[in-house]
Amino acid sequence: MKTTLTFALMDPPFESARSATAFRLIDRALRRGHDVNVFAYEGAVSLSFAAQKAHPNSVHGTNVEEEDHPLTRDWVAALHDAAAERGAQLHWVNCGLCVDERGANESIPGPRRGSPADFARFIEESNNTLVIPTGE
Amino acid sequence: MSKKQLHIVEVAYRATLEEQDDPIVWLCHAMRGAGAELDLVLSGNAVAYGVREQGVAPLEIGRRRQQQAPDLTADLQRILARQVACYYVEEDAAERGIDADSLLDGLVPVSRAKLATLFAGYDQVHRW
Numbered sequence: 125m126k127t128t129l130t131f132a133l134m135d136p137p138f139e140s141a142r143s144a145t146a147f148r149l150i151d152r153a154l155r156r157g158h159d160v161n162v163f164a165y166e167g168a169v170s171l172s173f174a175a176q177k178a179h180p181n182s183v184h185g186t187n188v189e190e191e192d193h194p195l196t197r198d199w200v201a202a203l204h205d206a207a208a209e210r211g212a213q214l215h216w217v218n219c220g221l222c223v224d225e226r227g228a229n230e231s232i233p234g235p236r237r238g239s240p241a242d243f244a245r246f247i248e249e250s251n252n253t254l255v256i257p258t259g260e
Numbered sequence: 261m262s263k264k265q266l267h268i269v270e271v272a273y274r275a276t277l278e279e280q281d282d283p284i285v286w287l288c289h290a291m292r293g294a295g296a297e298l299d300l301v302l303s304g305n306a307v308a309y310g311v312r313e314q315g316v317a318p319l320e321i322g323r324r325r326q327q328q329a330p331d332l333t334a335d336l337q338r339i340l341a342r343q344v345a346c347y348y349v350e351e352d353a354a355e356r357g358i359d360a361d362s363l364l365d366g367l368v369p370v371s372r373a374k375l376a377t378l379f380a381g382y383d384q385v386h387r388w
Contacts, residue, residue, distance in 0.1 A: 132386070166275070166283055240290035247296070247384060248263050257284075257388040260271050 128159040128213075130250040132243065134258045136167025137196040143171065146256050147199050150214075154206045159213040161246040164235070166258065167226075169218040171196040174230040197232045204234040217242045265291075265298040266382040272305035276330045277319050282309065284388040285335050292342050299345040301370070301378070307353040309336055310346070310363040333364060340366045347378065 131150060135143045153160050164171060178193040180186060200216065207214035217238035223229055231237075247253050269284045276282055288300055302309055309332040316329040340346055350369040353360070360369060370378055379385045 134388075165287065239294075240287050241294035243287070244291040244294045244296040247265060253384055253386065255386040255388060257271065258274060 126157065126159060127153075128161065128250045129153050130161040130163065130243075130246040130253040132163045132165060132253065132255045132257075133168035133171065134166050134256065136170050137173075137176070139167070140259070142256050142259070143168075143196065147196075147203065149254070150203055151206060154203060154210055154212050154214060157210050157212050160203075160207070160215070161250060162214070162216040162235075163238075163240075163243040163246060164216065164218045164222075165243075166219070166222050169222045170226060170228045172200040172216065172218065172231045172235040173197060173228045174232045201232050201234060215246070217246075263297070263383040264381070265296060266301060266379065266385045267298055268301040268303055268385065268387045269306040269309075270303050270387055272302075272308065276332065277316075277326075280326075280328050280330045281335050282306070282330075282332055285309070285332070285339065288344065289335070289339055289342070292339065292344055299382070300339065300347065301375075302346065302348040302367075303352055304349075305352075305356070307348045307356065307358055309333065310348055310367045311358060312362060312364055336364055336367070340364070349375070 131146060133146050137143060150160050150162065174197060176195045176197045178188050178191065178195060180188045181191045184191060204214055216235035218231060218235050220237045220239055223237060267284060267288050269282060274283060288298055292298060312333060314333060318329045319326045336346055345368060346366065347368045347370040349372060351372050
């Protein structure tokens with residue numbers, strides 16, 4: 125039986141290992157063919173912000189290519205690719221008001237703008253929901 | 261909607277000045293408006309949201325004065341009015357010197373020992 129899992133994410137990019145953990149969990153769920161819903165709330169709407177740019181790292185002595193700096197938008201895109209490869213559904217919704225207050229309007233293809241009503245529906249339609257909130 | 265949700269606010273005052281509210285209480289308001297069946301637990305420092313006699317002065321940075329300061333107590337009153345049960349962990353309140361008499365009417369105390377029993381009445385428990 126196909127399982128549908130919902131994740132609520134809250135952390136912005138490059139602030140906490142919780143985001144990477146969330147990506148790993150979502151990746152595993154998709155690899156197993158499960159359908160996944162993501163409600164990106166507050167700072168998490170920036171995870172898919174299209175204007176993110178990689179940078180060189182003078183401390184490492186690396187240029188942009190050598191540093192290969194990970195961007196969360198690329199991981200979000202990779203998750204959508206993984207879903208397509210596995211025939212799974214990935215519905216990624218960015219909280220619209222959270223997007224507006226951050227000016228993070230340009231999302232990569234895949235995620236869409238939504239509202240808490242989407243989160244409520246995701247909860248209803250999923251087998252289970254995992255909340256990964258911002259800490260103190 | 262049929263799944264009953266319990267949302268636990270454990271991290272308190274998370275960007276409340278910037279957001280003009282608690283983002284999880286706000287989220288619960290919005291989802292309730294969308295038809296979700298949910299209740300709320302205030303734990304840790306979030307128990308202070310229920311104190312009646314409190315106020316937040318508008319934030320002033322440079323010459324920019326924010327007029328609409330957060331009013332967490334009023335937000336709780338509004339969500340109570342929407343038939344959302346709001347619990348608070350009584351030990352967390354006691355540890356912070358918050359008497360039950362100082363809290364909003366309608367807030368329901370729950371002891372730590374009874375939380376598991378409370379959780380059992382819900383389809384999903386979301387800890388924020």
